[in-house]
Amino acid sequence: MKGRIIGREGRNIRALEAATGVEIVVDDTPEAIVLSAFDPVRREIARLALHQLVADGRIHPARIEEVVAKVKKQIEEEIIETGKRTTIDLGIHGMHPELIRIIGKMKYRSSYGQNLLQHARETANLCAVMAAELGLNPKKAKRAGLLHDIGKVPDEETELPHAEYGMKIAEKYKEKPDICNAIGAHHDEVEMTSLIAPIVQVCDAISGARPGARREIVEAYIKRLHDLEQLAMSYPGVTKTYAIQAGRELRVIVGADKIDDKQTEQLSGEIAKKIQDEMTYPGQVKITVIRETRAVNYAR
Numbered sequence: 001m002k003g004r005i006i007g008r009e010g011r012n013i014r015a016l017e018a019a020t021g022v023e024i025v026v027d028d029t030p031e032a033i034v035l036s037a038f039d040p041v042r043r044e045i046a047r048l049a050l051h052q053l054v055a056d057g058r059i060h061p062a063r064i065e066e067v068v069a070k071v072k073k074q075i076e077e078e079i080i081e082t083g084k085r086t087t088i089d090l091g092i093h094g095m096h097p098e099l100i101r102i103i104g105k106m107k108y109r110s111s112y113g114q115n116l117l118q119h120a121r122e123t124a125n126l127c128a129v130m131a132a133e134l135g136l137n138p139k140k141a142k143r144a145g146l147l148h149d150i151g152k153v154p155d156e157e158t159e160l161p162h163a164e165y166g167m168k169i170a171e172k173y174k175e176k177p178d179i180c181n182a183i184g185a186h187h188d189e190v191e192m193t194s195l196i197a198p199i200v201q202v203c204d205a206i207s208g209a210r211p212g213a214r215r216e217i218v219e220a221y222i223k224r225l226h227d228l229e230q231l232a233m234s235y236p237g238v239t240k241t242y243a244i245q246a247g248r249e250l251r252v253i254v255g256a257d258k259i260d261d262k263q264t265e266q267l268s269g270e271i272a273k274k275i276q277d278e279m280t281y282p283g284q285v286k287i288t289v290i291r292e293t294r295a296v297n298y299a300r
Contacts, residue, residue, distance in 0.1 A: 002026050004059050005033065005050070015061035019068040020046040040108040041079070045071050079104035086117065090124055092143050096173035103146065105153040111208075116153070119207050120146050126203035127196075136195055144182040144200050147175070151183075163187045209283045221247070227279060232271050232287075237263070249286040250275075256293040264289040 006013045006026060013024055021042050025034040033050070037043045049071045053059050056067075080097075083104030087095055106117035127145030128138040151158075151166030158165050167184030182197040184190035186204050225243040228250050232241040237258035242251045252271065254264060268289040275285055 001054060002033070005054070007059065007061075011061060012059050012064065015064045016046070016050070016068075019065050020049060022046040024050075040110075041075060041105060044108050045075055048075070079107070082107050082117070086121065086146070090121065090142060090146060092124075092139070092146060095143075099147065099150065099170070099173050099175075102150045102153055102169065106149070109153050111152070114208065116149060120149055122207040123148060123200070123203045126206055127199050130199050130203060131196070134195070134199075136199070140176070140179065141196050141199050143175075144179045144196050145203055147179065148183050148186050148200050148204055161187065161189050163189050224279070224281065228275065228285070231274060231278065235267060235271065237267070247281065247285065248283060249288065252287065252289045254289060254291045256291055259291060261291065264291045 004012070005016075005024075007015075013026065016022075017024055020037075021039070022035050022037040022045075024046070025036060027034075035043050035046050035050070037046070045068065049064070049068045052067050052071065053064065056063075080101055081104070083100035083102070086103050087093070087100060103117070103120070106120055107115070109116040111119070124142045124145035127141035131141035132138040147166065147170055149162065149166065150169050151160070151162035151164070154165060160168070163184050163186050167180050167190065170180045170183050178194035178196055181190065181193045182200040185192040185197040186201045188201075192198060192201075225247050228243040228247060229241040232238055232250060232252045235252075237254045238252055239255050240253040242253075243249075244251060250271070252267070254267065259267065268287045271287050271289075272285075275281075275287070
């Protein structure tokens with residue numbers, strides 16, 4: 001099958017690369033072909049086209065062009081459909097069709113393994129809840145939350161940071177000034193001018209930092225857990241330490257003979273301060289110091 005995908009003198013693979021704009025790597029890995037491109041939508045088009053060609057079995061340049069054109073049209077429709085469905089689900093109305101298309105494109109993009117559309121929806125819902133609690137307009141906050149990362153899926157290359165670029169897109173499609181400002185200010189690149197801006201910034205951080213949202217490099221993750229445990233072990237009287245809940249909680253077990261109840265309170269505060277000063281981590285870490293006394297006797 002790999003030979004057929006490459007074609008005589010490589011003509012099939014060249015036609016595929018030219019039609020999709022994706023680099024196709026065929027090596028000796030069994031039953032696998034690698035598609036390489038910076039544009040996630042193009043990658044998806046190439047993946048589906050290749051899938052169809054392999055299933056169909058007829059692989060030649062004319063057929064490749066025909067399948068790629070068909071898949072492109074299908075993906076475009078799917079992007080618009082996804083964007084529409086998202087805005088309807090969230091109850092957001094009157095949005096420019098181009099912004100709806102950009103929201104649909106987010107489905108194919110991920111940031112640290114977290115799907116961008118999922119993240120935007122999460123942020124939108126969190127913004128609405130927070131705005132309602134503060135007595136602000138939840139619909140406006142939800143709209144800003146959904147649009148805050150539109151600068152991450154640009155149609156053309158740009159040197160601007162994604163927050164500023166997103167703000168420019170929103171301005172272009174006539175979004176309200178406070179929504180545009182919230183988009184531009186969510187990474188502090190623009191001055192905040194409304195109360196929606198800090199809400200979007202906070203909810204963006206909450207969605208990105210929850211346990212399991214982002215994929216971390218395993219070594220870095222294990223090192224962080226190990227560092228947490230070692231940091232607590234450095235205190236006198238500590239017998240065992242366990243980092244649990246993906247590093248969100250640290251259980252510290254102390255010897256009952258070495259530390260009294262009052263000192264356990266003090267110890268948890270000291271460990272918390274040291275973690276705060278010396279380590280970087282998303283969210284917060286809960287420190288639980290456990291001291292127990294046991295009386296054991298044997299009846300013989």
